[in-house]
Amino acid sequence: MANGSPARKNIILKEAAKLFRENGYPSSNLRELARRAGIQGGSIYHHFSSKQEILFQLMDNTMSDMIRRLKIILEPLDCPTERLRRTIRFHIGYHIAGPDETYITDDELRNLEGDNYRQIISKRDRYQQLFEDIIATGQAEQNWQISDIKLFARAIIQMCAGVARWYRPDGKFTIDQIAEQYFTLLTTGLMSR
Amino acid sequence: MANGSPARKNIILKEAAKLFRENGYPSSNLRELARRAGIQGGSIYHHFSSKQEILFQLMDNTMSDMIRRLKIILEPLDCPTERLRRTIRFHIGYHIAGPDETYITDDELRNLEGDNYRQIISKRDRYQQLFEDIIATGQAEQNWQISDIKLFARAIIQMCAGVARWYRPDGKFTIDQIAEQYFTLLTTGLMSR
Amino acid sequence: MANGSPARKNIILKEAAKLFRENGYPSSNLRELARRAGIQGGSIYHHFSSKQEILFQLMDNTMSDMIRRLKIILEPLDCPTERLRRTIRFHIGYHIAGPDETYITDDELRNLEGDNYRQIISKRDRYQQLFEDIIATGQAEQNWQISDIKLFARAIIQMCAGVARWYRPDGKFTIDQIAEQYFTLLTTGLMSR
Amino acid sequence: MANGSPARKNIILKEAAKLFRENGYPSSNLRELARRAGIQGGSIYHHFSSKQEILFQLMDNTMSDMIRRLKIILEPLDCPTERLRRTIRFHIGYHIAGPDETYITDDELRNLEGDNYRQIISKRDRYQQLFEDIIATGQAEQNWQISDIKLFARAIIQMCAGVARWYRPDGKFTIDQIAEQYFTLLTTGLMSR
DNA sequence: AATGAATGAGAATTCATTCAT
DNA sequence: CATGAATGAATTCTCATTCAT
Missing domain, CATH: 1.10.10.60 (Homeodomain-like)
Known part of the structure; x- marks a missing residue:
């Protein structure tokens, strides 16, 4: 069946x-x-x-795919700055490429039941861990100014995911341009020179 | 009763x-x-x-209140840096102090019908405008590095609103501490010294 | 109360x-x-x-008024032809003068409960009896061609009441003209000469 | 089941x-x-x-069927008197043989919404037209005494449809007998000899 | 695999009626 | 007399799910 x-x-x-x-x-x-x-x-x-099963597979496929792909991208890279840049690029790009799937994956957590919920949360944490690892390395090796790693990882993920809510293919910027701007904002801040 | x-x-x-x-x-x-x-x-x-009417009034009250309160906070302030700091503090604080209402205002837009939708969107835009004004001033007066004002305003709002999704009153940080860290991230970036 | x-x-x-x-x-x-x-x-x-009470009083008032008025009209009249003419004139006229009340009285019988139903039916029968009496007299004294008095009384009442469903004050005919045509139809038939 | x-x-x-x-x-x-x-x-x-859809289909089927059947009955007949007789017979018979459907078609017009209303009204008018045609021919060929064709058509339909409101299968008369009496009333009137 | 009629448990909404003020 | 908030039962309609064909 x-x-x-x-x-x-x-x-x-x-x-x-x-x-x-x-x-x-x-x-x-x-x-x-x-x-x-x-x-x-x-x-x-x-x-x-069931209907729930459809939601779950949708989110599970998406999370698994994101983790797999991001790992592949990161594998050959050493420099934490470069790793962060590519991660942000990937995160934004994936949210734009599959806006429906990522939108659901970001927003329908509430509607997962019991075990389904736990499984997706666990994958989401694993994905976030990839961000946290990069930030921790940056902090250790390059003296990044981070007061709380988890907090910053969450902030970055949240901010970049938001792109999918307003991005239009015919808009002002390419994906790469958007990613670069977000990267700059996050790394050098509004006021750096 | x-x-x-x-x-x-x-x-x-x-x-x-x-x-x-x-x-x-x-x-x-x-x-x-x-x-x-x-x-x-x-x-x-x-x-x-109707049920819809309840949702609308909830969101309408909340949006109006947010605009009103933020304006009062900003009125006596001149320095764009300080204005941004207080705006971020307010935005995060309001999303936590009235977490139910604000969460709904962020998430249930999709469920507004026709005219209700348009009215709330219009207020949301007015609120976002307050952010954009601050950024524009910072750019003009203090040489903030902003490539696109709307884009950055959106990014900031998105990021800060996200706090309501994970904040717990018994967590590691107070609202002020979280706000300060977000402010620092946005203003000086990860790598500034 | x-x-x-x-x-x-x-x-x-x-x-x-x-x-x-x-x-x-x-x-x-x-x-x-x-x-x-x-x-x-x-x-x-x-x-x-109760709502039912309103309906009942409406119908009861109307039926009582119709009986009372028709009796007054008939009292001074002897000739069955003239009595029928005036009765038809009254019936049509009353349905046009108070179209709302008569419409309800004709059509909402189904929605009367128990005793209310019985009371109105009884008044309606009393009203119909006035028609039947005229017809019976016409049959006896003037050799009207009636095979069944009740059947004809019903047919006449039904037909004339229908006027209220289409009559418009700005229409082609006056009430008297309509009444006269109905009277002629009923008395001499389509084919008489 | x-x-x-x-x-x-x-x-x-x-x-x-x-x-x-x-x-x-x-x-x-x-x-x-x-x-x-x-x-x-x-x-x-x-x-x-919807519930409305049921009402509409009921009335639409009934009206279509009435028109279709009456046309078939009239087709082979030439004499307007005979046509009227058969039409009255059909109209009364149909209101009794399918008493539920026809009763509804007469009485629930008010409860049809918008387009449904217009469609049924239009079929009702087409049905009424069949009566009017007969009366017009009778007037032209046989000198029937009709002052207003539409008015008489309405009166006849109204009167005959009323039979359904009181007819009981165990009553005094058969359908044919009732129809014949109505026909006589309408054609020769109460007082003809 | 697919169909589509049927289920049955809600859902929002309506409304006559009551009653404290 | 009038108000208007509250009741509570009823109603139409929806929809995930089942299952015989």
């Missing part, structure tokens, strides 16, 4: 990300999701055991 | 803020809200014409 | 007739009725003990 | 006609309708999008 062809399943996940972003998870309805995925309401249950 | 009118209305608003924060607006139900306000489900409609 | 000043009471009855005609009795709501009568919802209960 | 689709839909319509006639449309409730149709309340919405 609850396992269909991967193609159809991915279509459903993709459409679910869009739909959940439009309406929020609780206000999204499975018949509409099915319609967008080109099937009937009942057929969703051949691919997922 | 019976009561006059404006008092009861305010109780409902207060409880609605809590309830909406706990469950989100769409998942909150009016019978539960009524129970918490000490009345029966139907009685809510003596004070509000 | 349930007995206020006659003036206000009559205003309520008048407005109720209009409102019930617009929406039908079940879909009419007492707050709206109160509003139109210039008072608050709860105040209606100083004049009537 | 499970069932395919068009059958169930027709059961619902049939039961709705009965229920609406018993209580009127506004006082009828869908749970009761569902119960009578052998399903749960919510299941009605598989077949109809």
Whole structure:
């Protein structure tokens, strides 16, 4: 039960990300999701055991993918400044590339139940840990001015994720330009010269 | 347990803020809200014409209050650095001191309909404008390094509002300490000395 | 209880007739009725003990008035033809003069409960009896072609009452003209010469 | 007690006609309708999008059927007298043979909303036109005494439809007998000889 | 895998009625 | 007489989920 062809399943996940972003998870309805995925309401249950399961897989896939990709990017890099720059670039870029999925992953935590909640929180912490590690190294090796590592990691993640809420492809800046500005703000501050 | 009118209305608003924060607006139900306000489900409609109306008044009151309060704080201040520091302090503090209302104001925009949406967006823009003005002055008078004022205003608001998502009264830092660290991060950056 | 000043009471009855005609009795709501009568919802209960009571008094007043007036009209008349003519004239005229009240009286019987229903039915029968008596006399004295008195009485009443559903004061015919045409139709038929 | 689709839909319509006639449309409730149709309340919405939709389909089906049937009856007939006789016979018969549906079609017009209202009114006018055509021909070819065709058509329809309000299958007359008496009343009048 | 009718447990909302003031 | 907040039961409608076909 609850396992269909991967193609159809991915279509459903993709459409679910869009739909959940439009309406929020609780206000999204499975018949509409099915319609967008080109099937009937009942057929969703051949691919997922419940609405909750769809939300969970969406968020779980996204978190796993983010961790995996960021690790690959960071692997060859040593300098904490460079590591931070690339991390910020990745975080912003990923939020722009998959705005539906990241929006849901950032915003629908509240709607995860029990174990699903714990699993995603755990992956989110693992992702944040990557930021914290960089900051700690910067602090140790390059004397970055950090009073509290966790606090700064959270602040950075939160701020950069916000980009997905207003970014438009036809806007004033490219992703790289936005990332660079955020990086500069975070590293040298408003008042440095 | 019976009561006059404006008092009861305010109780409902207060409880609605809590309830909406706990469950989100769409998942909150009016019978539960009524129970918490000490009345029966139907009685809510003596004070509000609909569930949507409750959300709107909540957000509208909050946005108006934020604008009003921030203006009062800024009035006697001239130095843009000091203005920014106090603005950040206010923004974070307000998101924590009235955490339910502000959380909702940030997160339930999507659930406002038509004209309600437009009205709140307009107030939110007016609030953001206060940030932009400060940044513009800092740029002009104190040579702050800002490539795009709107972008930075958004980034700051986003980052500070995020505090409400993890702040716990029994946590490591006071509101003032958190605000100071955010201010430092934004003004001098991670790497300044 | 349930007995206020006659003036206000009559205003309520008048407005109720209009409102019930617009929406039908079940879909009419007492707050709206109160509003139109210039008072608050709860105040209606100083004049009537229930919504049902309003409907009942409306119909009861109307039926009583119709019987009383028709009797007065018929009293001095002997000739059954003339009696029928004047009866039709009265029936149509009354339905046009008080279209709201008569509409309700004709159409809301279904919504009367128990004893109220029986009382109104009884008055309606008494009113119909006036028609039947005329027809019976016409049959006896003037050889009217009637196979079934009750059936014809019903048919006449029904047909004439229908006028109130389409009559407009600015229409093609006066009340008297309409009444005369109905009278002619009923007395001489379509094909007489 | 499970069932395919068009059958169930027709059961619902049939039961709705009965229920609406018993209580009127506004006082009828869908749970009761569902119960009578052998399903749960919510299941009605598989077949109809709303309560209003049920009323509309009921009236629309009925009006279409009436027009269609009356046309078939009239087709082979030439003589306007005969056409009128058969039309009256049909109109009364249909109001009795399908008493629930026709009663509703006469009485629940007020409860149709917007476009539904306009559509049914338009069909009702088309039906009435069939009466008017007959009367016009009678007037032209057989010198019927008609001062206003529309007025007489309305009067006839109103009168005949009224039969459904008092007819009882165990009553004194058959449908044919009632129809014949109405026809006689209308054609030769009370006083003709 | 897919369908689509059916379920059944809510949800928001309405409203006649009550009653303390 | 009038108010208006409160009641509480009823109503339409929604929707995740099930399941026979």
